[in-house]
Amino acid sequence: MNINFNDTIAAISTPKGSGGIAIIRISGGAAIDIAAQFCQCNIPLPRAKSWRVYLGKFYFSGEKLAEQQQSTYDQVLITIFRAPNSYTKEDIVEISCHGGEYIAESILRSLIQGGARLAMPGEFTLRAFINGRIDLVQAEAVADLIKSQNDLALQNSNRQLEGFLSTMIENFRNRLVETISLLEVELDFAEEDLEFTSRDKILELLNEIIQSIQKLIGSFSREKLVRQGVKVVLAGKPNVGKSSVLNAMLSENRAIVTDIPGTTRDVLEETVNIHGINFRLFDTAGIIESRDPVEIEGIRRTKMNIQDADILVMIFDGSQNLTAEDEAIFQLIRQFRDSKKIVIVINKSDLPNAIDKIDFKEFDSTIDLLKISALNSSGLEDLSTLLVSYLDDLKSQVTDEFILTNIRHKNALEKGLASIQHAKNSIVNKLSGEFVVSDLKIAFDYLGELTGVITSEEILNNIFSNFCIGK
Ligand SMILES: Nc1nc2c(ncn2[C@@H]2O[C@H](COP(=O)(O)OP(=O)(O)OP(=O)(O)O)[C@@H](O)[C@H]2O)c(=O)[nH]1
Ligand SMILES: [Mg+2]
Incomplete structure (x- = not known):
């Protein structure tokens, strides 16, 4: 992917074509300074307050130039979100202009001349993820939310965005850690052949996790009901x-x-x-x-x-x-x-x-x-x-719970589940605790891939290339 996250990025966040208004978003350390080169408001933008909207003029060829000669402008509303209280946790400036394609594109062009870089698809949300504002399944919920075609889909994506699925996965991981540490204490004293926690207790813990994951995977069968x-x-x-x-x-x-x-x-x-x-x-x-x-x-x-x-x-x-x-x-x-x-x-x-x-x-x-x-x-x-x-x-049947709608989530849960089941079999067959621990650690990592605690460029690429530019 090779993205530089130190750049300040800009994009038109509203759909192509003309409409009532268009919104251009800028995010990054230089967002306010870059916008300030073009905007004339009743106070200079660098002194503007966070979470406030300012009425002003956006001069396409820069404010300084505008003082000397007549310059083309659009009357705009400028909203400032200062880090870390913004979508990306960086400084964000949102410029709402009249919704003409030419106007929005001219503003974007000016911002890029002023030092911003054009955002990649989904880069605002990617930054929200990288900067720890949301995890990966929440970032995916944003894309699902936008694609929602009915109330049920919207409710389900909102639940995912609020962290319903993330909490469930973290809970599975915590329970795995708990089981792993019980087993590891024993391994430390392996020579003494001690068994600190009964095998039945460990099996009970694993069975609970297995059942919860199976239930979640099972909800995928109703995925079409939500999406379609x-x-x-x-x-x-x-x-x-x-x-x-x-x-x-x-x-x-x-x-x-x-x-x-x-x-x-x-x-x-x-x-x-x-x-x-x-x-x-x-x-x-x-x-x-x-x-x-x-x-x-x-x-x-x-x-x-x-x-x-x-x-x-x-x-x-x-x-x-x-x-x-x-x-x-x-x-x-x-x-x-x-x-x-x-x-x-x-x-x-x-x-x-x-x-x-x-x-x-x-x-x-x-x-x-x-x-x-x-x-x-x-x-x-x-x-x-x-x-x-x-x-x-x-x-x-579904409102209390959550319906899994993303095949990536289902696959990761299935892989995690298989490792946990493998660990369970090792216990039943009285294999050494080391095998059990190793399988449980693999499961722990699969679940970590889901929320993005562990991630790879490939996974991020797959997810964010499906986003629109400006989201
Ligand atoms: N009087 C009356 N005629 C109906 C009504 N509904 C359908 N018809 C007539 O019944 C005939 C068959 O209607 P269709 O809607 O083609 O029936 P279908 O079940 O789709 O038939 P196939 O596609 O051949 O399986 C047509 O002549 C319709 O006008 C109704 O409520 N009242
Ligand atoms: Mg018919």
Whole structure:
């Protein structure tokens, strides 16, 4: 990476293009002096107070020059954050200018002529990490926060930024140190063949750590729920109105609807936002015994998506009597009733009823049943409300805890876990304490890599090259 952290850096922190305002950030020992060359405020910037905003003019060709000749400027707001009470723990100046691309770029160009260097992607956050303001998983949380697409993702990243995950990892490491020191005391007296702490006590300590790490790794299985939103699969026999329900929920004619059974052949995905949460709706090919290779492939895809769903909306045509073909759908409901949220939807309620709740009595009280009409949109509100309530259930499994969403974290935890399990086996097999200690130290280091206590240029490069410039 070869970055010089003694440089003072500058970047435009707002997105490219024009907007209401743009913000240029400068961080480093010379930040205030560099900005002062260009800014005219009611007091000279070097005397400005920390955490204050000053109204002033930014002269593109420098303040001194401006005294002699008319110089181009923009009226700006200048915020000063003095070290160490700033994002990077260095002096920071933030210049809020009018949000024109030309203005922001001119200001940046001036600052660079004045002695600043263009910041690398994520360098402000990298400096926050290097200067000990946040650890590595907190730095990664900043990137996740910016990418968040829904409330759940935002809450989870905020928790990570506040140090929820860091504290858990530090706790694992502390418990490892505790175990290692118990074992090391013994090793010091090895010749006397003493056993200070019972092996059962050590095993108990390790089992506790193993369980906590396994639980954390297990939360990664819900990572998609956080990052992408809730997966809702609309499934049923052909022609029951799956595509019509999708269109009605989106309020647009996204999917092709015809009265010909087998219209939808491939899986179609669209997102609706209900109460701040993204629901990813999947319209699927109708499930039926088929010989048509295209239909067979469509149905295979339907079933794959059903496997992967958080919520299944099983749709029936309320205007037709149930037939043998419905048995396949009943079968799927039985298969997934314990592992997924399922709602049975009887569609086409605008037509005379041919089936009713009684036909579904097998699922009484365990599975919700709704009558709707995709044609005139009746019952759709109830369906949305039900989906949100399911999400509340899914969320309540996770809100107290934390959901691991970063594959780097999962990998490091898995490596650490494997070493701890190895250590445990050594104890069970009555191997020498030295082997146990060595494995536990390896685990300790893997967990240290996570928070960045131990780090390499490669890891930092991987993480920060994915940041935007100016963050
Ligand atoms: N009366 C009435 N007709 C509906 C309703 N929903 C869908 N239909 C009609 O039912 C037929 C099939 O609708 P689709 O939405 O294509 O059904 P599908 O389940 O997606 O069908 P496939 O893609 O073939 O599996 C169309 O003619 C729709 O207009 C409804 O609520 N009421
Ligand atoms: Mg369809």
